[in-house]
Amino acid sequence: MSDTILLAHGSGGQLSHDLVAEVFAASFTNPILARLEDSAMLADLGGGRLAFTTDSYVVRPLFFPGGDIGRLAVCGTINDLAMSGAQPRYLSAAFVIEEGLPIADLRRIARSMAEMAREAGVAIVTGDTKVVERGHGDGCFITTAGIGVIPAGVDISAANARPGDAVLVSGTVGDHGMAIMSQREGLRFEAEIASDVAPLHTLVQAMLEVCPEVHCLRDPTRGGLATTLNELATQSGVEIIVEEARIPVRPAVQSLCELLGIDPLYVANEGKLVAIVPEAAAGQVLAAMKAHPLGREAAIIGQVRSGRAGRVSLRTTLGAHRILDMMVGELLPRIC
Secondary structure, rough: OOOOOOOHHOOOOOOHHHHHHHHHHHHHOOOHOOOOOOOOOEEEOOOOOOEEEEEEEOOOEEEEEEEHHHHHHHHHHHHHHOOOOOEEEEEEEEEEOOOOOHHHHHHHHHHHHHHHHHHOOEEEEEEEEEEEEOOOOEEEEEEEEEEEEEOOOOOOOOOOOOOOOOOOOOOOHHHHHHHHHHHOOOOOOOOOOOOOOOOOOHHHHHHHHHEEEEEEEEEOOOOHHHHHHHHHHHOOOOEEEEHHOOOOOHHHHHHHHHHOOHHHHHOOOOOOOEEEEEHHHHHHHHHHHHHHOOOOEEEEHHHHHEEOOEEEEEEEEOOEEEEOOOOOOOOOOOOO
């Protein structure tokens, strides 16, 4: 690992994983943290197990097509809870604000967070505010934490994938990352590219209603779909094979990725999930996803195999196979 922090340490890819493993997990080691899930799953306190998560948001620009840093912070924390099957209940919000940020912008961010929290049925119940000197904060950073309740009988983990399971994605990939990129670079397309930022807990609930035995859930944020599949394959000790032709990508996103030489499978998403479910239940789960507004473009994209543990491969539209490695380096900094 590098002797100093690089931008790539925040990419969600291999360097991020190395940093977490060699610095944070090694320092804070305990059985709950060792699971390395999106949320910590805590002991049953009488009304069900608690899920607890925290995240920070440093997106640039603060406002982008389809959302803003406030909506992103609320949805991102809700989604981390939802990936454990939890029903989100309470959030905290801490702000690091740069001197010179217009109060109107801060008010707009706060109102966006409040609106999103009301829509999702959660309450922002505590927080903190700090101000740093001009030039030291890039506008506004937000850190959120969330608490949710995991229903009895739900056991979702990145380590639960089994050979024969089906791999599903809830919709088109790469929307968020390319929305940020197009905004930064001033690129315009006939069809606007908007972020997919959205709360996924109700979609997860609909999936669990038809299949309480969902094995794995992850939202493919930094590092995109490819990196998320690598995490699941590694933690479960399985091989995953996906079909390029089945992975939904919007034409405008595909075009921009081709223009910039970027693989959409490594581009961040903020309103999509990857699910691994028993093969026998895949059809029912897919139908439930498609019946939900956030899963209309859901697809079964691959299968779990008992081959080489931790390997992810892609069957291309030409019939060839290529390995999908975990992302190395920084594709697009300050994305979430």
